[in-house]
Amino acid sequence: MDQESLYQSLRRPSRSVSKLVLLVLDGVGDIATSQTDYLTPLEVAQTPELDKIAISSALGRMIPVLPGVTVGSGPGHLGLFGYDPINTQVGRGVIEALGVGIELKRSDLAARGNFCSLNADGLVTDRRAGRIDTELNEILCKKLCRIKRIGETEVIIKAASGHRFVVVFRGGEIAGPVSDSDPHREGLPIKPVQSLTDSKKAKGAANVVNQFYKEALSLLDTEQPANGFLLRGFSHLPEIQTFQERFQLKSASIASGSIYKGLAQLIGMENIEESHNVKEKFRKYCLEYEQFDYFFIHVKDTDTAGENGNFDQKVAVIEEVDRALPVLFEKMPQVLAITGDHSTPVSMKSHSWHPQPLLIHSLVSGSDRLHRFTETHTNQGSLGIFQSHYLIRLMMANAGLYNKFGA
Amino acid sequence: MDQESLYQSLRRPSRSVSKLVLLVLDGVGDIATSQTDYLTPLEVAQTPELDKIAISSALGRMIPVLPGVTVGSGPGHLGLFGYDPINTQVGRGVIEALGVGIELKRSDLAARGNFCSLNADGLVTDRRAGRIDTELNEILCKKLCRIKRIGETEVIIKAASGHRFVVVFRGGEIAGPVSDSDPHREGLPIKPVQSLTDSKKAKGAANVVNQFYKEALSLLDTEQPANGFLLRGFSHLPEIQTFQERFQLKSASIASGSIYKGLAQLIGMENIEESHNVKEKFRKYCLEYEQFDYFFIHVKDTDTAGENGNFDQKVAVIEEVDRALPVLFEKMPQVLAITGDHSTPVSMKSHSWHPQPLLIHSLVSGSDRLHRFTETHTNQGSLGIFQSHYLIRLMMANAGLYNKFGA
Numbered sequence: 001m002d003q004e005s006l007y008q009s010l011r012r013p014s015r016s017v018s019k020l021v022l023l024v025l026d027g028v029g030d031i032a033t034s035q036t037d038y039l040t041p042l043e044v045a046q047t048p049e050l051d052k053i054a055i056s057s058a059l060g061r062m063i064p065v066l067p068g069v070t071v072g073s074g075p076g077h078l079g080l081f082g083y084d085p086i087n088t089q090v091g092r093g094v095i096e097a098l099g100v101g102i103e104l105k106r107s108d109l110a111a112r113g114n115f116c117s118l119n120a121d122g123l124v125t126d127r128r129a130g131r132i133d134t135e136l137n138e139i140l141c142k143k144l145c146r147i148k149r150i151g152e153t154e155v156i157i158k159a160a161s162g163h164r165f166v167v168v169f170r171g172g173e174i175a176g177p178v179s180d181s182d183p184h185r186e187g188l189p190i191k192p193v194q195s196l197t198d199s200k201k202a203k204g205a206a207n208v209v210n211q212f213y214k215e216a217l218s219l220l221d222t223e224q225p226a227n228g229f230l231l232r233g234f235s236h237l238p239e240i241q242t243f244q245e246r247f248q249l250k251s252a253s254i255a256s257g258s259i260y261k262g263l264a265q266l267i268g269m270e271n272i273e274e275s276h277n278v279k280e281k282f283r284k285y286c287l288e289y290e291q292f293d294y295f296f297i298h299v300k301d302t303d304t305a306g307e308n309g310n311f312d313q314k315v316a317v318i319e320e321v322d323r324a325l326p327v328l329f330e331k332m333p334q335v336l337a338i339t340g341d342h343s344t345p346v347s348m349k350s351h352s353w354h355p356q357p358l359l360i361h362s363l364v365s366g367s368d369r370l371h372r373f374t375e376t377h378t379n380q381g382s383l384g385i386f387q388s389h390y391l392i393r394l395m396m397a398n399a400g401l402y403n404k405f406g407a
Numbered sequence: 408m409d410q411e412s413l414y415q416s417l418r419r420p421s422r423s424v425s426k427l428v429l430l431v432l433d434g435v436g437d438i439a440t441s442q443t444d445y446l447t448p449l450e451v452a453q454t455p456e457l458d459k460i461a462i463s464s465a466l467g468r469m470i471p472v473l474p475g476v477t478v479g480s481g482p483g484h485l486g487l488f489g490y491d492p493i494n495t496q497v498g499r500g501v502i503e504a505l506g507v508g509i510e511l512k513r514s515d516l517a518a519r520g521n522f523c524s525l526n527a528d529g530l531v532t533d534r535r536a537g538r539i540d541t542e543l544n545e546i547l548c549k550k551l552c553r554i555k556r557i558g559e560t561e562v563i564i565k566a567a568s569g570h571r572f573v574v575v576f577r578g579g580e581i582a583g584p585v586s587d588s589d590p591h592r593e594g595l596p597i598k599p600v601q602s603l604t605d606s607k608k609a610k611g612a613a614n615v616v617n618q619f620y621k622e623a624l625s626l627l628d629t630e631q632p633a634n635g636f637l638l639r640g641f642s643h644l645p646e647i648q649t650f651q652e653r654f655q656l657k658s659a660s661i662a663s664g665s666i667y668k669g670l671a672q673l674i675g676m677e678n679i680e681e682s683h684n685v686k687e688k689f690r691k692y693c694l695e696y697e698q699f700d701y702f703f704i705h706v707k708d709t710d711t712a713g714e715n716g717n718f719d720q721k722v723a724v725i726e727e728v729d730r731a732l733p734v735l736f737e738k739m740p741q742v743l744a745i746t747g748d749h750s751t752p753v754s755m756k757s758h759s760w761h762p763q764p765l766l767i768h769s770l771v772s773g774s775d776r777l778h779r780f781t782e783t784h785t786n787q788g789s790l791g792i793f794q795s796h797y798l799i800r801l802m803m804a805n806a807g808l809y810n811k812f813g814a
Contacts, residue, residue: 031773038774067797068804075813092814353804385791
């Protein structure tokens with residue numbers, strides 16, 4: 001019997017429903033270096049609320065996929081939601097398209113777009129066109145929307161935030177896999193899109209995208225700084241079990257970034273909020289408390305601070321979350337898990353493979369008698385280190401949702 | 408997608424090469440018992456250099472294969488080199504043959520030999536013939552070399568160190584698997600070699616070996632104490648990926664024992680040193696620093712002290728390594744891992760299944776704020792306990808050799 005079937009066979013039929021909350025502080029885990037006296041943001045931050053909850057929690061650490069593997073947000077969150085990230089790969093195009101609210105059909109080919117700057121020789125001088133704002137982005141997308149079709153293929157374009165947008169190619173004899181047009185660094189020209197297999201449809205898709213490029217670039221050629229764009233992550237909607245099918249839990253997502261909203265939609269979680277403010281997110285949870293069994297609450301700014309290499313900013317975000325926690329505690333869930341989707345060390349300014357700290361609090365979580373939620377405290381916890389796709393199982397066990405295995 | 412393919416797909420194309428060093432203190436891990444006030448050799452040893460490096464390292468423990476499984480040096484090291492020891496089994500005969508410099512052909516059948524003592528009834532009275540010295544061993548092997556062929560099969564004999572030698576059977580209608588002639592304890596006769604399958608070639612191999620025995624024993628019958636020999640680990644060269652193919656790293660081995668040299672040769676590591684002296688090994692590393700990406704440096708005496716049940720000797724070897732470390736630090740590698748291939752507890756006088764302590768030091772290893780490299784300190788580290796074949800992945804992650812997985 002495989003693990004999936006075992007868990008499924010032990011699932012208790014629905015009973016008085018527990019509330020499970022997964023609070024993700026994106027990229028919260030960090031590493032201690034000599035530059036900061038071997039202290040991490042979680043260690044430096046004043047966190048009276050987290051400390052209070054830590055003492056009556058089980059602590060541990062998780063790796064998103066495998067030792068040494070650094071993940072992006074997609075696999076990072078799929079793991080937290082209980083999907084094996086290696087065998088559940090979702091293209092960036094699909095995630096972004098769902099995130100901006102496009103209802104994808106099975107045969108759609110979706111790509112993530114970045115507006116960029118090109119010089120007179122057609123070389124990319126800024127992959128993000130100086131990070132243009134969303135307003136300009138929307139104007140540019142509107143311009144590109146004049147291209148309705150390429151041959152038999154419908155083209156759907158929608159702005160996301162900042163310099164990001166989505167293109168969906170629908171219908172006609174097209175299919176992935178095709179390569180990115182993004183050269184992934186500056187000083188190079190936009191790459192023609194190529195089919196990655198010999199299939200007729202993949203070649204068709206590459207032709208359609210390249211034809212789209214020709215028409216689209218001529219529409220942008222008088223623009224500054226965004227006179228070009230890069231496409232990547234061409235992908236189709238994957239076959240994926242919904243969260244409800246998989247765990248028999250009615251779930252809601254309280255997250256603002258399009259990638260998190262897209263992931264939630266992909267697995268059938270209801271997106272119920274738009275606010276970026278942590279306290280507002282917690283208020284929304286309290287308001288919706290009765291309506292769902294499982295809440296995913298996402299805080300992005302810990303990751304942003306890490307990516308920016310800003311230690312104090314990361315500390316400040318953690319403290320902001322801590323100050324907001326009493327709002328969440330107004331409706332204390334039966335099971336609360338606090339963790340990251342991966343670590344984003346300030347000193348590395350990027351995601352990393354270091355295990356993320358985890359806290360699980362419930363009436364039956366037990367206490368590891370550890371007084372704080374930090375990397376070194378979680379090293380000593382009873383949960384040890386495990387792959388993050390097991391987290392949901394531990395949360396469900398804490399909620400009393402599994403029967404005993406065997407007599 | 409399997410794990411191998413995932414790691415392979417994330418490998419960054421070659422870039423300015425980092426230096427990775429794996430320092431193996433063979434069998435260094437130990438267990439605390441009441442006989443030594445519940446202290447281990449690593450705890451008793453004065454190790455100012457290791458302490459200095461420990462504070463800025465990530466710590467953890469590894470198991471070579473599976474919980475409760477004690478490994479020999481072969482699987483122990485294959486794990487450290489990133490091969491799954493369960494699915495990469497290499498016979499002892501092959502390892503020893505490579506170690507003494509025999510260029511094996513694919514169909515060769517190699518065995519490890521021990522000179523032994525037999526009494527008048529043909530019973531083994533000492534499995535190692537009083538541990539005769541290498542000089543006598545070479546004289547005896549020369550004698551055995553008079554046997555050039557058995558039927559169509561060429562016989563190649565070469566002395567190793569002490570009472571150990573290698574026999575390779577080449578050509579003719581022979582193939583493994585065949586059983587050992589070694590009864591594995593004293594008081595029993597030499598066992599006739601038997602084919603372990605019904606195949607004609609295995610039966611042929613058993614006949615050839617038994618015929619060889621008849622001729623060889625008659626050559627030795629006037630010798631004392633080495634009037635017999637035992638053969639074990641009959642094996643063929645396995646199909647195995649080279650280290651370079653597997654990890655795209657140019658690797659060197661600085662080890663003196665024939666088994667370690669044989670293993671290194673098997674996976675295409677260059678053997679670059681013969682010295683048994685630790686400081687000399689580190690000097691050799693500094694000299695060759697520019698020539699390789701990955702260095703395996705092996706210290707044998709920690710294991711020997713454990714096997715001898717000599718606590719003070721094990722402490723002394725650890726302290727010797729510690730005193731030599733400044734030589735290694737003259738060319739500080741980007742990534743340094745220090746560990747054992749298994750534990751060899753003094754109180755057990757043998758290899759054991761207890762997890763080996765591990766330290767990984769790099770600019771991005773982070774610090775677990777643990778002040779020493781001991782069993783109890785590594786228990787509290789951020790690396791947790793994991794199978795040793797993942798070590799190379801963590802080392803490569805620390806060297807920046809992997810791309811991010813997923814968007």
